[in-house]
Amino acid sequence: MFGREPGVEEELRELAALERECCAFADWSVSESGGSVVLDVGGSSAGAVVAVQAMFGGLRGER
Numbered sequence: 001m002f003g004r005e006p007g008v009e010e011e012l013r014e015l016a017a018l019e020r021e022c023c024a025f026a027d028w029s030v031s032e033s034g035g036s037v038v039l040d041v042g043g044s045s046a047g048a049v050v051a052v053q054a055m056f057g058g059l060r061g062e063r
Contacts, residue, residue, distance in 0.1 A: 001036040009037045026052050 002008050009030065016028035016039065025048040029040045041056065043049045 001033070001038050004035055004037060012037055012039050015039070023051075 002012065009032075012030045016030050019026070019028045019041075025045070026041055026043045031038050031040065041052050043052050
């Protein structure tokens with residue numbers, strides 16, 4: 001989750017669009033929830049899940 005500071009949502013949407021081109025094995029989406037901006041990254045295959053976990057696994061528990 002990210003704060004609703006100016007430009008955050010636009011930057012996340014741009015990032016998600018670029019990542020969809022480069023890392024099409026993963027699903028990238030941006031939404032709003034409770035006053036925050038949420039970047040969701042997932043995958044439907046076992047390989048995609050492993051790749052996404054490798055990209056973001058070090059961020060667990062950080063906010």
